[in-house]
Amino acid sequence: MSEFRIHHDVNELLSLLHVRGGDGAEGYIDLLQKHRTPYVTTTVSAHSAKVKLVEFSKTPEDFLRKYEELKSKNVRNLDPLLYLLSKLCEDKETLQFLQQNAKERSESSANTTTTTSYTASQTSTKMSMQELDELRKKLGNVTASSNAPLPAEVTRKMLRDKHNKKNPTQPNPVFPNWVYDRPALIGDFITGPATAADPAVTVGTLPLPTQEQALVEDLLFVLIGVDGRDITAQPVLGRQNRSFIVDSTLDMSIKELVNRILPVASYYSTITRFIEEKSSFEYGQVNHALTAAMRNLMKEYLILVTQLEHLQRQGLLTLQKLWFYIQPTMRTMEILASIASSVDKGECMGGSTLSFLHDRTFNYTGDSQAQELCLYLTKAASVPYFEILEKWIYRGIIKDPYSEFMVEEHELQKEKIQEDYNDKYWDQRYTIVQHRIPSFLQKMADKILSTGKYLNVVRECGRDVTCPDAKEVLYTLKERAYVEQIEKAYNYASKVLLDFLMEEKELVSRLRSIKHYFLMDKGDFFVHFMDLTEEELKKPVDDIVPPRLEALLELALRMSTANTDPFKDDLKIDLMPHDVITQLLRVLAIETKQEKAIINADQTDVALSGLEAFSFDYIVKWPLSLIINRKALTRYQMLFRHMFSCKHVERLLCNVWISNKDFKEYSLHSAKWFSAAFALRQRMLNFVQNIQYYMMFEVMEPTWHIMENNLKTASNIDDVLCHHTSFLDNCLKDCMLTNPELLRIFSKLMSVCFMFTNCMQSMRLERLSQQGATDEPPAQSEAAEDVEKKRQPTKFLSDHADAVQSDAGLEVTIGKFDSNFSTLLLELLDKLSIYSTNDCEHSMISIIYRLDFNGFYTERLEKMAVERSQKAAA
Secondary structure, rough: OOHHHHHHHHHHHHHHHHOOOOOOOHHHHHHHHHHOOOOOOOHHHHHHHHHHHHHHOOOHHHHHHHHHHHOOOOOHHHHHHHHHHHHHOHHHHHHHHHHHHHHHHHHHHHHHHHHHHHHHHHHHHOOOHHHHHHHEEEEEEHHHHHHHHOOOOHHHHHHHHHHHHHHOOOOOOOOOOOHOOOHHOOOOOOOOOOOOOOOOOOHHHHOOHHHHHHHHHHHHOOOOOOOOOOEEEOOOOOOOOOEEEOOEEEEEOHHHHHHHHHHHHHHHHHHHHHHHHHHOHHHHHHHHHHHHHHHHHHHHHHHHHHHHHHHHHHHOOHHHHHHHHHHHHHHHHHHHHHHHHHHOOOOOOOHHHHHHHHHHOOOOOOOHHHHHHHHHHHHHHHHHHHHHHHHHHHOOOOOOOOOOOEEOOOOHHHHHHHHHOOHHHHHHHHEEEEHOHHHHOOHHHHHHHHHHHHHHHHOOOOOOOOOOOOOOOOOOOOHHHHHHHHHHHHHHHHHHHHHHHHHHHHHHHHHHHHHHHOOOHHHHHHHHHHHHHHOOOOOOOHHHHHHHHHHHHHHHHHHHHHHOOOOOOHHHHHOOOHHHHHHHHHHHOOOOOOOHHHHHHHHOOOOOHHHEEEEEOOOOOOOHHOOOOOOOOOHHHHHHHHHHHHHHHHHHHHHHHHHHHHHHHOOHHHHHHHHHHHHHHHHHHHHHHHHHHHHHHHHHHHHHHHHHHHHHOOOHHHHHHHHHHHHHHHHHOOOOOOOOHHHHHHHHHHHHHHHHHHHHHHHHHHHHHHHOOOHHHHHHHHHHHHHHHHHHOOOOOHHHHHHOOOOHHHHHHHHHHHHHHHHHHHHHHHHHHHHHHHHOHHHHHHHHHOOOOOOOHHHHHHEEEEEEEHHHOO
16 A cells, blocks of 8 residues: 555544644654554454354344445455454454544434435425435335346446546447347347246146156256246346246156256346347457357356257156256356355456356365365466556557556556656556456556556656567566566566666766756856856846856856767756745645645745845656656755855855955055954854865765765666655755755855945945045046946845945944854754754764864854753743
8 A cells, every 4th residue: 555545544544533733644654653553354363253253243144244245246355354353353452433423423413414405304394295206216226226236238338438537538349229229149048027927727736747758858948048838937136036936736856857957047037148248349348258158158048958958858857857957057157156246246247247156266265166266267367467468568558449458548648757856757647546456456556557567667768678588577466576577577678678768868967967057066166167157146036137147157157178079968057936035935835734724924025136046957858757847956956056045145244355455555454353253264264164174075075975886776666766856855955955944044144244345345445445545536436437337226135235534434244244154053053052962963063163172162052952851840
């Protein structure tokens, strides 16, 4: 059972029991996942569970009757349900809770019913006779529909409409109406009003030998579905067994012997009706094959009746001889009729029919004749199913005209995989339909699905593939035979697709190319690129010309070592609608209480700069888009944008350091604020560089090498997908991008650094303009232009962008920046220490040691930890 199925079932159970609060569905799902075992309920455990439930039940007869009814309908997972119920009966605490829960729900529903009935009584009026008749008819129709089966023509129409809705281009063929309108073609009894006159002499008045001969002749007719003179068939409704009326004047000994033989005629009628009904196109190829096998057995049966008729004409057939000759056939006919009734009641098709036949074959262990008969039917019925299976696992093709196969195809376009954020194509193009899986293929269902999917991907790339180990799959009680064939096909399909992606499509080289750009593997390329595009990216997003950025990107690629990358032309520019922090917070808020609040808060229009909106994109074509899909590329983009913003802040801090050199020409170096600003800038630069070093060399590189080694040992494409997704998830987690608290603190720290650099540059330009006004007029005008450029509105600049007029004011401003930065940095280190100890995120400890390399913050962090523990104790 998949994780999504468990999630759905747990939520459904909680809603049915009206359970609120507690750990919620997630807590129960985790417990179930931890205690899952590959346990398969056996016949023995199901039988013992049934015995326990019968002992526990207040009405054991009703329980057994219901169990037999469900068993006859071939309800799946009935035995595991019995086992679960038997365990619940033993658990008194759970049983008490369920009884209390049922009592509370019944009381609440009773209150609702009382309120409703009270309201209705106030407005009710006397019903007219016409309304009463209509209500009686409706109730009669509902009762009839719930008890009686639907007519065959209605069932056929429903199946046909269902198929045509799924496959409008391939409608089911239909038999002409005269096939169903002529009952004489069926081979069963034709029941209707009696037309023959009563015989002049009743058979009971004749001598015993004459009675016997007359009854032998009647029985030979009845055994092939034709009414006799003294034995007539009763009409049947739906799935009832055929009953007969025997002349009441017959001698008791003859009548007793006739009643022993008549069940064979009833079995024949059941089998014949089943063959005729299930031979219609709507019931699928498996049922067609089953009815064809039954028809072959019916031919043998008719040959037996013909031989008996030959003996009767020679005067050598007595009633006792007829009973003797018919006894071996009676058991066969009984089994065939039982199978026909069960398949009909369970409305089985395709895999469910094969599951029923397989279970019935195993249940007859010890009865070699019955088991051999069921084995013959199962082998015959499985032939069309295994033909579909062979095409799927050997060629990756589904040819399933009647929707019987366990794998169902959905119409999804692979071209849209670049815009798909949910891996929909790979997960939903081909899916398993549980009720169509034969029970003997249940364990191999996932491998069967994967085998065909792998081959189908290669086929859609224009290469025709056929498994070299392809052999005919035949049903056998020894499951190992076809399990080995499926294993061989799976191994071949895995190898073909893996080699195709790794060698011909160069998957690892593609991933390395993405790493060069999205994970900043090519340092010189980024230096060139940021030097070329810095002025352009400072503009608001609406003012940026994308073709110009693309041209600058092309130039940076050609001027750096990235020029050797064969896939560099697939790199593109993408301007996002949100900044990286907003994007990450929106992703983290999905399916949480904060989701609506964050979405509503982001509705305000904020003018983003190009630096805030900038990201790379990458063109990936089929079939590599299965691995590098839109979901994976979005994760790469989030990592890139996070590092890009760090790199941008680092460049700004370096520019501040360069600008500090200019102050040495003047008297500014003597001011106190200058040394404080210099020290603060150095601390900020140390923080940003250490964070970058941690992300690039302690997170991404080691995780990348682990993924690369895992890809070398991967045996199939699902392993490749798993390793790639795991790599991205680990990078996002260890880079603090999956924790909203850490992300918010980090974004505030980067904002403080950004505002500090803006403040320092603004102050520098003002000071330079004041002191250089008299000496260099041209430079003054240039400086004024620079001032105007720097004063353009940005998202981060707020209170600290005020004009600074005095050293005292500057000292206060620098002090505020220092205080904010130190407070946020301490908060970040404190949160990191908590997560590294409580949540065992040990990789984050290295950030603490890097940022607090000399123990400067250790004492304050210990003090915060003591205060936190005291609060917790209080």
